[in-house]
Amino acid sequence: MAGYEAPAVVAPDQSIMGPDVKIRLKNVSKVFETRKGPFVALDSITLDIPTGCFFMLVGPSGCGKTTLLRILAGLETHTSGTIEIAKPADGRPGNSMIFQGDSLFPWMTVWENASYGLAMRRKPAAEIKEKVSHFLNRTGLLRFADYYPHQLSGGMRQRVSIARAFSNDPDILLMDEPFSALDEQNKVMLQEELLKIWEETRKTVLFITHSVDEAVTLGDRIMVMTAHPGREKATLDVPFERPRQVLELRARPEYGEFVFNIWSYLRDEVQRARAQDEGRTS
Ligand SMILES: Nc1ncnc2c1ncn2[C@@H]1O[C@H](COP(=O)(O)OP(=O)(O)OP(=O)(O)O)[C@@H](O)[C@H]1O
Numbered sequence: 621m622a623g624y625e626a627p628a629v630v631a632p633d634q635s636i637m638g639p640d641v642k643i644r645l646k647n648v649s650k651v652f653e654t655r656k657g658p659f660v661a662l663d664s665i666t667l668d669i670p671t672g673c674f675f676m677l678v679g680p681s682g683c684g685k686t687t688l689l690r691i692l693a694g695l696e697t698h699t700s701g702t703i704e705i706a707k708p709a710d711g712r713p714g715n716s717m718i719f720q721g722d723s724l725f726p727w728m729t730v731w732e733n734a735s736y737g738l739a740m741r742r743k744p745a746a747e748i749k750e751k752v753s754h755f756l757n758r759t760g761l762l763r764f765a766d767y768y769p770h771q772l773s774g775g776m777r778q779r780v781s782i783a784r785a786f787s788n789d790p791d792i793l794l795m796d797e798p799f800s801a802l803d804e805q806n807k808v809m810l811q812e813e814l815l816k817i818w819e820e821t822r823k824t825v826l827f828i829t830h831s832v833d834e835a836v837t838l839g840d841r842i843m844v845m846t847a848h849p850g851r852e853k854a855t856l857d858v859p860f861e862r863p864r865q866v867l868e869l870r871a872r873p874e875y876g877e878f879v880f881n882i883w884s885y886l887r888d889e890v891q892r893a894r895a896q897d898e899g900r901t902s
């Protein structure tokens with residue numbers, strides 16, 4: 621495809637990135653060709669994601685968050701700029717993506733869904749059994765292993781997605797608003813669970829959310845994006861120690877201050893996105 625450069629995947633020792641950077645984007649732009657002409661979805665995004673970082677991407681609707689994730693997952697191409705992703709040392713899969721809403725196979729049981737990635741890679745049965753039962757147990761789903769997705773609640777289905785992604789043991793986890801469809805109680809429970817599982821593994825995570833609370837609760841670093849075209853507005857390090865307990869953290873005054881700080885960057889962009897939408901529909 622014209623203008624397409626595949627993301628460069630380089631071994632850590634050959635990289636200009638140094639051993640501590642997992643993903644490096646330099647001036648990455650994405651232009652969609654539409655019937656109305658070129659549409660700039662991402663405009664010169666530059667960022668480094670350190671190895672083991674829980675990196676949050678926050679921005680108004682339509683600013684290009686999913687597009688960025690899809691590019692990193694290899695599902696979409698970028699138009700210009702460079703992307704480097706450090707190769708996993710031991711042949712593990714590069715990344716696993718958890719999408720918003722349902723991405724389970726409806727004809728497979730919870731167990732089959734969770735073990736799918738490992739089975740596809742023809743891993744030994746004993747290893748599959750050990751990993752899948754560990755993560756189904758961690759997400760409270762072991763006794764539902766024989767259930768089909770339609771027999772589960774929305775929160776349980778998202779838990780299966782999480783168990784599947786972690787069982788697969790990817791080098792990088794790409795998560796696109798995995799909890800946005802859930803009610804507040806389920807969301808907090810799943811955030812707690814995700815934090816605990818992540819503490820065990822310390823994987824590099826790129827997580828998209830609309831929720832500033834979610835970004836501050838989960839993340840090490842937060843990039844706030846501008847309204848269309850998506851650019852970097854600000855990148856901030858989250859000052860809270862780990863391990864974190866969601867509700868305790870949220871009760872702290874410093875938490876409220878930091879959330880307010882992020883909102884001060886986001887507010888104008890949300891208003892701008894809304895004005896753009898109104899302009900489009902009028
Ligand atoms: N295949 C495509 N062709 C043309 N335009 C596209 C295509 N995919 C996405 N876009 C446009 O690119 C922009 C960014 O889309 P994207 O889905 O990345 O936004 P987002 O930040 O994830 O939004 P949301 O928060 O609502 O999920 C949007 O204006 C969208 O309409």
Ligand SMILES: [Mg+2]
Binds near residue numbers: 685686687
């Ligand atoms: Mg999106």
